[in-house]
Amino acid sequence: MFPFFLALKYLRPKRGIASVVTLLSVFGVTIGVAIVIIVRAVFTGFGDTWENKILAFQPHLMVQATNGPVIGHEAAVSEQLEQLPGVKVASPNIATRVLVEYDRHLLAPILLGVDAERAQRSLPIQIDQGSFDLTGDSVVIGVDLARSLGARLGDELEVYSPMNLVKEDEIYLPERLIVSGIFRTGQADYDLNYLFVSLPVGRDLAGLARGANAISLRVEDPQALRPGQGLVADIQHEVDRIYGPGQCTVSTWQQLDSMIFNAVATEKNMMTLLLIFISVVAVFCVVNTIIVITVQKTNEIGLLKSLGFSTGQLTATFVLYGWIQCVIGVALGIGLAFLILHNLQNLVDLLARFGMDVFPKEVYGLDALPWRVVPLEIVQVIVLVVGFCALASFLPAWRAAAMNPVDALRKE
Numbered sequence: 131m132f133p134f135f136l137a138l139k140y141l142r143p144k145r146g147i148a149s150v151v152t153l154l155s156v157f158g159v160t161i162g163v164a165i166v167i168i169v170r171a172v173f174t175g176f177g178d179t180w181e182n183k184i185l186a187f188q189p190h191l192m193v194q195a196t197n198g199p200v201i202g203h204e205a206a207v208s209e210q211l212e213q214l215p216g217v218k219v220a221s222p223n224i225a226t227r228v229l230v231e232y233d234r235h236l237l238a239p240i241l242l243g244v245d246a247e248r249a250q251r252s253l254p255i256q257i258d259q260g261s262f263d264l265t266g267d268s269v270v271i272g273v274d275l276a277r278s279l280g281a282r283l284g285d286e287l288e289v290y291s292p293m294n295l296v297k298e299d300e301i302y303l304p305e306r307l308i309v310s311g312i313f314r315t316g317q318a319d320y321d322l323n324y325l326f327v328s329l330p331v332g333r334d335l336a337g338l339a340r341g342a343n344a345i346s347l348r349v350e351d352p353q354a355l356r357p358g359q360g361l362v363a364d365i366q367h368e369v370d371r372i373y374g375p376g377q378c379t380v381s382t383w384q385q386l387d388s389m390i391f392n393a394v395a396t397e398k399n400m401m402t403l404l405l406i407f408i409s410v411v412a413v414f415c416v417v418n419t420i421i422v423i424t425v426q427k428t429n430e431i432g433l434l435k436s437l438g439f440s441t442g443q444l445t446a447t448f449v450l451y452g453w454i455q456c457v458i459g460v461a462l463g464i465g466l467a468f469l470i471l472h473n474l475q476n477l478v479d480l481l482a483r484f485g486m487d488v489f490p491k492e493v494y495g496l497d498a499l500p501w502r503v504v505p506l507e508i509v510q511v512i513v514l515v516v517g518f519c520a521l522a523s524f525l526p527a528w529r530a531a532a533m534n535p536v537d538a539l540r541k542e
Contacts, residue, residue, distance in 0.1 A: 152455060155419045158412030159459025159519075160466060163511055166405045167467035170507050172474075173398035175500030177391065184387050186254050187320050189346030190355065191362065192381050193369055200341040207372055208248070208345055214368065216350050216361045221248035222342035224332035229290040230325070231304075232279040239275055239323045241289065243332015243342075252348045253315075259283045260311035264328040268310035272321035276312050285309050293337040305335060355382045406514065412459065413519045416452045420526045424448060441528075448527030449520060456519035460512055471501050 193211075195201045204222035211220040224243035229236060242249075246264040249255070255262065258273055260283045269287060271279075281287060287309065291302035307327065315321055327335075329342065336343070347365070349355065355362055362380055369378040384391065470477070475498045481487075 151415070151419045151422050155412065155415040156455050156459045156462070158415045159456055159515065160462040162405075162408040162410075162412040163460050163463025163515060164466040164470065165408060166402060166511050167464065167503065167508060168470055168474075168501075169401055169405055170398060171467070171471055171501040171503045172499065173401065174502045174504055174507075177395070177398070178502055179500045180387075180390055183317055183319070184383055184390075185352050187315060187317065188383060188387065189252075189344075190349045190352040190383050191347040191365060192386060193345040193347070193365070193378055194343070194381070195373075196377055196379055199343055200338060201344060201373075201378065202341045203372070204342040204345055205245075207369070210372070211345065211347060211365060211368060214361070214364055217347055217365070218350055219248055219252040219348045221245055221252050221346050222329065222344070223249075223346050224329060224336050224338065224343050226292055226332070226336045226343075228292060228335055230275075230279065231288045231290070232281045232285060235279045237275065237278060239272075239325050241332060241335060242324060242326050243329045243336070244326055245329060246326075249326065252346070255313045255315060258312045258314050260309070262313070262326070263310040264326060264331075266328075267305065267307050267331065268328070269307035269331075270311040270313055270326040271309060272324055273312055273314045274318055274322035275325060276309070278322065281309055283309055283312065289335060291335045291337065293335075296337070302335075302337070305331060307331070352383060355384070357382055357385065410518065413456065413515065413522050416455050416519055417522050417526055419455065420448050420452050420523055424526065424529075445524070445528045449523045452523030452527070453516065453520050456516050460515055464508060464512075468503070471503065474499055474501060 193201065193207075201207075201222075208220040208222055211217055221244060224241075226241055227238055228241045229238050244264070246262055250262050257270075260270075262270055264270065269289070271281065271287075276282070279287070285308070287307050288304045289307055290304045293300070293302045313321075313326075333339070333341075349361060354360065358366070362382060366378075366380045369380065370376070478499055
């Protein structure tokens with residue numbers, strides 16, 4: 131207990147350079163820990179946002195032909211897959227990028243040929259105007275796409291097939307489609323970049339005589355999906371039974387959008403690694419504090435050693451001296467991080483008033499800066515900073531404690 135009480139005695143604020151350096155060291159650790167926690171929380175929030183976007187609109191599972199872009203018997207297979215426990219909706223679809231023209235406005239959204247009834251059951255679509263009617267030459271477009279084109283309900287759009295660029299010996303005339311509905315998902319990416327038509331119209335524009343590009347499935351628990359396991363394995367077994375082994379593949383939403391999640395995870399890890407160096411610099415400030423205090427307490431160290439205190443006891447004293455500073459800095463850093471995170475949007479809005487728009491809505495498509503704190507990540511920061519502090523403090527503490535008591539008492 132003696133090393134602990136002596137370390138606390140040295141930490142008592144006094145007028146002098148050691149007290150100033152101690153306060154700066156604690157402040158440095160506080161700032162370093164807070165920045166690491168805030169950045170990791172924001173990146174985690176962005177990952178959650180992308181995941182929610184994908185799970186809300188994109189399929190949870192997708193069945194595609196292994197060889198070729200077309201899967202046949204799509205309607206009958208969809209009905210069979212819906213009988214599997216855990217499957218909510220199975221919907222055949224055709225997806226292709228097209229060129230849409232209206233009143234000399236040109237855009238290139240993704241056209242989805244779907245079954246209207248199944249699409250309404252599987253997608254979070256809110257109809258702002260009209261209805262989700264895909265009969266005949268009808269088209270349902272997003273609210274942002276309608277605004278960009280200047281199109282309204284009942285207007286006629288000219289939709290050009292991409293097959294004109296693929297097949298030089300064939301000409302695909304544009305389809306004239308009538309806007310029967312305008313939908314809203316609440317996400318700018320989808321409201322601007324997607325439009326819906328019936329499966330026959332989708333086949334015409336994609337250059338298909340039959341079938342579909344894929345069968346999209348939505349399940350009750352998308353977070354539990356694992357490639358080759360559970361429901362994914364059951365669906366793979368069912369399509370192998372229908373089409374034959376190896377004829378179709380079943381992909382999860384994590385696999386379909388792996389690039390987005392890998393990019394977010396990589397950026398998060400790289401940013402965390404860079405910011406950890408801030409905490410490391412703060413730890414070296416703590417080491418400097420130990421060096422300063424050992425120089426100031428040279429005579430006291432010599433006196434304690436002459437009274438019989440061991441080198442180990444004195445080493446433990448100065449290691450605890452630095453370790454306590456780190457613990458205080460980490461605790462204050464965690465508190466500061468939560469304080470900033472809970473007021474993060476207010477800070478962003480304040481910076482925007484001064485012309486520093488750090489989170490433009492038109493770029494990210496979000497109304498607020500997302501964040502989520504993962505307890506395990508806080509534990510990792512605590513272990514890393516405190517552990518490194520203890521290791522870095524050991525060498526200067528041991529060198530100070532190993533001084534010859536006679537030499538230490540002679541120094542003024």
